[in-house]
Amino acid sequence: MKRRNTPAKEAVLSLLSNSKKALSQDAIEKELSININRATIYRVLNRFCDDNIVHKIVAEDGKQYFAICRKCEETNKVQYHFHFRCLSCDSIECLETPVNYLLPNGYKVQNATCVLTGVCNNCS
Amino acid sequence: MKRRNTPAKEAVLSLLSNSKKALSQDAIEKELSININRATIYRVLNRFCDDNIVHKIVAEDGKQYFAICRKCEETNKVQYHFHFRCLSCDSIECLETPVNYLLPNGYKVQNATCVLTGVCNNCS
DNA sequence: TATTTAATGCGAATAAGTCGCAATTAAGTA
DNA sequence: TACTTAATTGCGACTTATTCGCATTAAATA
Numbered sequence: 001m002k003r004r005n006t007p008a009k010e011a012v013l014s015l016l017s018n019s020k021k022a023l024s025q026d027a028i029e030k031e032l033s034i035n036i037n038r039a040t041i042y043r044v045l046n047r048f049c050d051d052n053i054v055h056k057i058v059a060e061d062g063k064q065y066f067a068i069c070r071k072c073e074e075t076n077k078v079q080y081h082f083h084f085r086c087l088s089c090d091s092i093e094c095l096e097t098p099v100n101y102l103l104p105n106g107y108k109v110q111n112a113t114c115v116l117t118g119v120c121n122n123c124s
Numbered sequence: 125m126k127r128r129n130t131p132a133k134e135a136v137l138s139l140l141s142n143s144k145k146a147l148s149q150d151a152i153e154k155e156l157s158i159n160i161n162r163a164t165i166y167r168v169l170n171r172f173c174d175d176n177i178v179h180k181i182v183a184e185d186g187k188q189y190f191a192i193c194r195k196c197e198e199t200n201k202v203q204y205h206f207h208f209r210c211l212s213c214d215s216i217e218c219l220e221t222p223v224n225y226l227l228p229n230g231y232k233v234q235n236a237t238c239v240l241t242g243v244c245n246n247c248s
Numbered sequence: 249t250a251t252t253t254a255a256t257g258c259g260a261a262t263a264a265g266t267c268g269c270a271a272t273t274a275a276g277t278a
Numbered sequence: 279t280a281c282t283t284a285a286t287t288g289c290g291a292c293t294t295a296t297t298c299g300c301a302t303t304a305a306a307t308a
Contacts (some may be wrong), residue, residue: 039259108243
């Protein structure tokens with residue numbers, strides 16, 4: 001299924017590219033200058049995830065946040081790393097800290113989600 | 125606010141005590157032999173969390189899972205540790221692996237949620 | 249310019265979790 | 279043991295995040 005370039009896609013991508021933080025759908029919708037339907041934003045984001053252009057983090061608020069990760073881009077593959085969600089400014093940022101874990105035999109990992117929650121340096 | 129012993133509370137607590145896995149509200153409701161209202165189950169679980177009797181994990185499916193953690197009990201305080209969610213048997217278990225991270229200056233952590241997703245040894 | 253099919257908007261649907269409120273009941277006290 | 283009070287429950291409605299179906303629009307390419 002070939003992907004097409006559309007205003008919605010470009011707007012979301014450029015917003016994420018210029019953001020150092022992971023954004024939720026409603027944050028994206030608010031920050032966009034053009035009006036894009038809620039469902040469309042989700043579809044655009046999920047397509048980006050499928051194409052490994054952005055990665056999705058689910059925080060302990062149960063919401064999805066999306067980010068283009070510099071680290072992932074540099075190494076050209078998705079790296080599991082910690083995220084920090086600030087309760088004050090309600091944003092999530094990718095930390096440098098990589099995720100390390102030991103796994104009992106027979107377990108296969110497909111994904112790792114690690115989110116620290118608290119107050120970031122800007123807000124404290 | 126003093127806590128009371130009720131059938132609902134005891135049923136949920138005994139179910140969690142006998143389970144090695146973290147359970148979601150609907151899993152708990154299904155496994156209980158007595159009928160307890162959905163809202164009540166949530167309230168019981170949240171009270172347990174407030175009292176540090178169970179801990180809550182939010183997985184990347186956005187759902188809340190609740191567990192009594194042996195490790196936490198032994199050390200008598202909540203320890204951040206990795207969790208493993210099996211996509212096949214849809215359960216979450218507490219792993220031994222403790223969570224270690226480096227944090228930039230000025231950040232304050234209140235909570236850490238780390239979930240690995242994949243297939244557990246039973247299911248693979 | 250015409251064709252094809254991916255992408256969009258809209259509204260409805262789903263699912264998890266919470267809330268208000270009246271009714272119930274555990275637990276302390278007379 | 280009966281009485282009191284405040285914690286707990288059940289119910290139904292509500293919220294919020296996300297998805298889905300479907301008709302319509304519009305990229306891309308021949």
